[in-house]
Amino acid sequence: MVDKIGKNKDNHGRLLVKCPDRPGIVAALSNFLFEHHSNIIESSQYSSNPENGTFFIRIEFHTENLQENRLKMEEDFKELATRFSMNYRFTYDNDRKRTAIFVSKEPHCLMELLWEWQNGDLDTDIVVVISNHENARGMVESFGIPFHYIPANKEIRKQVETEQIRLMKEYHVDLLVLARYMQILTPEFVRHFPNQIINIHHSFLPAFIGAHPYERAYDRGVKLIGATSHYVTNDLDEGPIIEQDIERVDHRDHVHDLKKIGRKVERRVLTKAVRWHLEDRIIVEENKTIVFH
Amino acid sequence: MVDKIGKNKDNHGRLLVKCPDRPGIVAALSNFLFEHHSNIIESSQYSSNPENGTFFIRIEFHTENLQENRLKMEEDFKELATRFSMNYRFTYDNDRKRTAIFVSKEPHCLMELLWEWQNGDLDTDIVVVISNHENARGMVESFGIPFHYIPANKEIRKQVETEQIRLMKEYHVDLLVLARYMQILTPEFVRHFPNQIINIHHSFLPAFIGAHPYERAYDRGVKLIGATSHYVTNDLDEGPIIEQDIERVDHRDHVHDLKKIGRKVERRVLTKAVRWHLEDRIIVEENKTIVFH
Amino acid sequence: MVDKIGKNKDNHGRLLVKCPDRPGIVAALSNFLFEHHSNIIESSQYSSNPENGTFFIRIEFHTENLQENRLKMEEDFKELATRFSMNYRFTYDNDRKRTAIFVSKEPHCLMELLWEWQNGDLDTDIVVVISNHENARGMVESFGIPFHYIPANKEIRKQVETEQIRLMKEYHVDLLVLARYMQILTPEFVRHFPNQIINIHHSFLPAFIGAHPYERAYDRGVKLIGATSHYVTNDLDEGPIIEQDIERVDHRDHVHDLKKIGRKVERRVLTKAVRWHLEDRIIVEENKTIVFH
Amino acid sequence: MVDKIGKNKDNHGRLLVKCPDRPGIVAALSNFLFEHHSNIIESSQYSSNPENGTFFIRIEFHTENLQENRLKMEEDFKELATRFSMNYRFTYDNDRKRTAIFVSKEPHCLMELLWEWQNGDLDTDIVVVISNHENARGMVESFGIPFHYIPANKEIRKQVETEQIRLMKEYHVDLLVLARYMQILTPEFVRHFPNQIINIHHSFLPAFIGAHPYERAYDRGVKLIGATSHYVTNDLDEGPIIEQDIERVDHRDHVHDLKKIGRKVERRVLTKAVRWHLEDRIIVEENKTIVFH
Incomplete structure (x- = not known):
């Protein structure tokens, strides 16, 4: 090869x-x-x-x-x-890492990953996509990747995660990418995958930790919006940061414009973080990352 | 003319x-x-x-x-x-605004303003510089600008501000620029100058509000550092944002590197905000700015 | 609506x-x-x-x-x-412009346009895609868009363009986007579509006009690579520039890395130019554009 | 120390x-x-x-x-x-390099270098500034640096360069920075200082090689302007590129705006190149540089 x-x-x-x-x-x-x-x-x-x-x-x-x-x-x-x-x-190089992707409704990060992967720019096997919505099924399956629909909400979190962990094991997953997966993962789940889960948060952390960052960025009147990819730890949005980037906005941009502009930043920030992880360029040290570009 | x-x-x-x-x-x-x-x-x-x-x-x-x-x-x-x-x-255009600058120890933002002003890029009269340190006196006076040293600390804040306000009036100041002035201004002081005080905060607000933003950015392991210029209101670092920008950093950058890199961002962000204010490009609306570039 | x-x-x-x-x-x-x-x-x-x-x-x-x-x-x-x-x-707004896309082998710009269009971010009807290669057919047709394969080379240029113009008319095309279409268009063809053809050139014009810009950028040892979208005129790569952007590279990037990095710049530069055209934000004045953002 | x-x-x-x-x-x-x-x-x-x-x-x-x-x-x-x-x-580290600066009328690059040097960000001794204009004398001497005025034009180039080379030797210069020095240096001069002369060119090379790059950028209607620092070789603007950067402009920017915006880019690009040279981060290989950041 x-x-x-x-x-x-x-x-x-x-x-x-x-x-x-x-x-x-x-x-x-x-x-x-x-x-x-x-x-x-x-x-x-x-x-x-x-x-x-x-x-x-x-x-x-x-x-x-x-x-x-x-x-x-x-x-x-x-x-x-x-x-x-x-x-x-x-x-x-010969032992390609096996990647799973979790996604909710918004497909843009998933799409970018699949596309880069198809171009040969992500050196991994994407072995499974799991979603709490059905809408990405067609696209995912058109790439020949198994798609699992697992409905999710607070009440059934425990059984959902049990099923997710079962699938992670079945597919021998090395890396789990949360490509705008909007459900919270419990510490039990996270403990199974130390420094193996990469999330994209749609703000420039530590600004706008938590829910609705674009709405809050709009309310604060910021002039730049950002995105942050990080490893997932037990503390929400507090894990080691891998990559961040921003895009300029102005007073004319309403929340839905921020979301639209933000999608582009999220796509490129998450893809970079995933690529660096796959190429073993990241070392986690306490709550920071050393990234050897 | x-x-x-x-x-x-x-x-x-x-x-x-x-x-x-x-x-x-x-x-x-x-x-x-x-x-x-x-x-x-x-x-x-x-x-x-x-x-x-x-x-x-x-x-x-x-x-x-x-x-x-x-x-x-x-x-x-x-x-x-x-x-x-x-x-x-x-x-x-004929009524040039009269600008005062407050500065503490670090002179880089003051320097950039004086320089841009000397180049003809800031359409204003810089009428006075006030500092709680003596070290900028020589440079300021070499530009032919009066320099006033007013020592400042928590205990004497009230009398310091009384003297500052007296000078603001004596010099008929229209705009006050806080070019890394590290003392807190009281609501009484701020009330005298609504939407007339521009501050530079050395972080990408609302991340790292308050003291020691570079130290905290270092501790959090961010991959970008920023600066924010904003109008000063009674709420610390919460006033309407005028301009923000960032610079990339990495794991090799210690706090003193962040400060050095940050100085460049602070200089350009503050200068832009001041220029836009002088050209009447900014309208404050509630806690946001509309900036007509 | x-x-x-x-x-x-x-x-x-x-x-x-x-x-x-x-x-x-x-x-x-x-x-x-x-x-x-x-x-x-x-x-x-x-x-x-x-x-x-x-x-x-x-x-x-x-x-x-x-x-x-x-x-x-x-x-x-x-x-x-x-x-x-x-x-x-x-x-x-009600008269949506009708867009045709020409593409050769590399699909990344086409993909980005289709994707943005599907997201509702390009307010147009994409009515036809024409290519001198068959490889994009599946993807294009999966979006429900007619795909026409017209082989092209120097020898048959005249008859190729006759067929292309016929299709442009049949589909009532208002805007033609060259999404990395690597064939030269004759002045006769261009004359049919004044200020209606947008091209993406894979360099920061006017650097590296003509063929193989990434190879030449590599040979010159530049530290930034760029992309330029412009209206097509009779003079190769000399038409009015709509948008440009760059990405940083370094000595470790070989030609194939420049191409990979460049694809991301090309995608975003072309998409912006097309969006602005569709929103009637561009006025061409002599050999320049006025773009009202 | x-x-x-x-x-x-x-x-x-x-x-x-x-x-x-x-x-x-x-x-x-x-x-x-x-x-x-x-x-x-x-x-x-x-x-x-x-x-x-x-x-x-x-x-x-x-x-x-x-x-x-x-x-x-x-x-x-x-x-x-x-x-x-x-x-x-x-x-x-103990053998600080000895730097000379040549400048013509525009002082912004000289100023930035002196300033960074005074801040301790350039690890060198600036031993002499030579100019074909008198206007920077006051500023340079206020930093305690010797200033030599040597008038220059085509007719007297040979004797000018003889005097310049004499001063280079007298001051034991290791690095010569052309901080917007607008006279051409002859191959004889350049031969004395292989990979020891750093120039700032006010365009994104190889676009706008030669004179009046901002005027030509304006005429071409580019959307970004740039600056390039490079080692000086016998071929005008063809030497190994060390660093480049750009700034966004638009149709409202006339030539004098481009110059004003460009000054900021020139300042930061030249300063970076000089710092990297002083820290021995640059290796020249044929007509390219390897820069170890």
Whole structure:
């Protein structure tokens, strides 16, 4: 399998590492990769503080016969990881992440994701779309993706989530994208998917946390509206921010104009966040993200 | 006196009107101006709601021998204003507004204003700068502008404001710009200058209202930082927003980086707001602004 | 028929005027509309030069029983138009413009237009899509829009254009959008549709006129890539510019990345230009556009 | 000497490397630094092509007692550099670059540089300002910087440049910034300062190469105007681009408005380019730049 610019995806991998900062980490990692016949393609690092801080690195590498060697490489890595107290993960281009999308009535974010995915710009398998409305079924199924309708409301939340979790497991989902899914998820649900749920909130957080952000932006008379993609935690709209963007508005824009303009921002902000997650460009550290562009 | 593009400023004026919307307003206004030998140069209008809303218009006009005729024109206008229940004001290029600037320690917004003013981009007389620190004196006086040092803190707020108000009157100030003035103004002070005080807040309001917005932006892990210029009302950071803008930041930016990046946004956001105010482009309506660019 | 914010579209119209500037135009127009029981909803004007220039105005108005009265209104207007040497046109919300789209292989601009149209954000009937490739047929027909495949190349250009013009007439097309149609149109073709053909060029014109702009942007090492929508004239990529926008790139972006990033810019720039055209917000003056936002 | 975030500048250095790409470079470099008691603070790399391309890396490091050890470190590095055919340079925070600025009549770019420098945002010594006009003398000297007036025109170019080069040497200049210096420099002059002269061109290159870009932007009716900072080579406006940015304009903006708006873009684009150069973030490769932000 060969991608657009001619790299053999079979031999590509990524290594993400987080550990206490101290001299010699980069040397140790690059020696390790060199000794395992791996060439570093791209590398980004960040240190929260030169003294006594935390060190983060993302390395993209190319290894001859990676598929045969990856198990041994991971096994060998354990010693180094222990030595430096590393929190780490290896991922491989060949193991495409499996993505589920939850959506309510408004389809624009779902559409943008499907479209980017069809263009080859999202390196994932979209394995299922779940909605509490029927209206997106036709479109989703036209892409060959299974669509599940699960009605939702406060009263039946527990049984809804049980069914949703069952489907997540059935489809072996790695990433759940809330593409304007307007139901609240319980802490029980969220606990199943730590740093695996990405939401789009239709405001520039922390402004307008909660419901009806466009209405409140209109009432406040702001001159810019925004959107924020973030990982979902137990605290509503308080999870680690991945990406934000804004668009200019003025006094002539009523609430329905803000919504229309906002849809464009939401589409591009959510898509970026999902792409970066899929490419393992994001490390969550406490309530923030480190994004290696 | 002739400005850069050759218009005689003596003959230029502006008319701002707000009134209940109903048919015939534009016709009445344009007839009035035509009959008073005035040519409409630029006109912008806005109606909050086609039915039963409020109508706003800003007209720039050119009148032969305006200086001789303006009193009669204003006198004649009263009948029309009464007929349509208009709230209005005439202003003239020749009557330059008189601006005071309050500043604390950080001089970047003050500098930008002085610079734009020196370039001829702010059509005003900057008549006085008042600060609770001495450090800007040299720079301000090098522009030939009087500088007053008035120490300020909570305990002496009342007497400080008394002195400030005295100076505002002595200098016949029309507009007061808070160019990073870090003292709170009391409702008594604000009451003297309704819609005449412009502040720059160093966040994208309503996010991070109050003190230390950059520190809080850093703690929240936002991906954009902003600045907001607004008219000052009694409610801290709640006044009508005039302009907002943002700049992108990332995980590598510590608080002092946010401040440095933020300075650039603050400078341009405040300067725009001040320019629009000086050009009578802003109408305040309840807690919002209508800005006719 | 009632639109989203409750206005009756039957009674809405627009008047665009261009004439030599002189005192009294606004008064004459607003009197005319007032006497014809029309209320001005929105009005924007521009004068190329206060003395001896050209005057442009766009007025949106609401008229009771517009459908019965429009013929008489247009008839009555002729006297005024003659008096001021006006070039003008009336348009009505009820007369939706009929749009054709030409596309070649890359479907992203077509998709965005269809999508915005389906959302109700483009007030037009998309009556036909014509392509020199078959690949968009399924998608277009799924929207219920006729799709015509007309193979194209230099050798058969004349007969291709004859067939295209025949279809334009058959479908009563008012606006032709070139949504990444990669064939050159002859002056004969263009002459049939003055200021009625909107193209998207994948560069920030006048940089990279002609073929392969992304390749040339890559070779020059630019830090921003752009897109330009413009009316098509006989001179390749030289027509009046309607809208432009850019996106940031860096040294890591190869040509295929520029293309991917550029697609997003192209989509939004073309859609804006088409929307403004459909809302009669654009007046072409010599080789420039006046766009009343 | 301690900078704002508490790092001891005496012990900070940077290493920039360019060499043929092959496995093991990062390992070799990081081992070298580790063995020389240096901790990597920040590292960015780029490979023009994973197979057979060129490899670039910028490393910021911290070394205990760097001042005593740097000579030995540089000496030791030669072996490694030879082994990998590296083109490289070490720089040290302690060796501040010495900057000269050339300016003609318009002072805005000069002002912005002086200001940023005074704020501590440009880590350099500005050692001299040279102008073919006298008007900036007062301002420059108020910053304590020597100002030299050298009249310039085509006829006396040779003797002017001789004098300029003499001053460059006298002041030991490392970087020459053309802050809107409107005289052409000869190839002889440019040859003395390879990749050491940064110019600001007042257009979005390659649009509007050469003279009067704002006038030509106005004539073309563009909707965005831009500015470009680039290294100066023998070919006018063709040197490697460092940074570009744009600002939106519309049909109401005459040439003098474009110039006014453009000044703001020029200021920020030039300042960014100069900062990145001073921080050794730029590597020139053929006619492009790699900028490690």
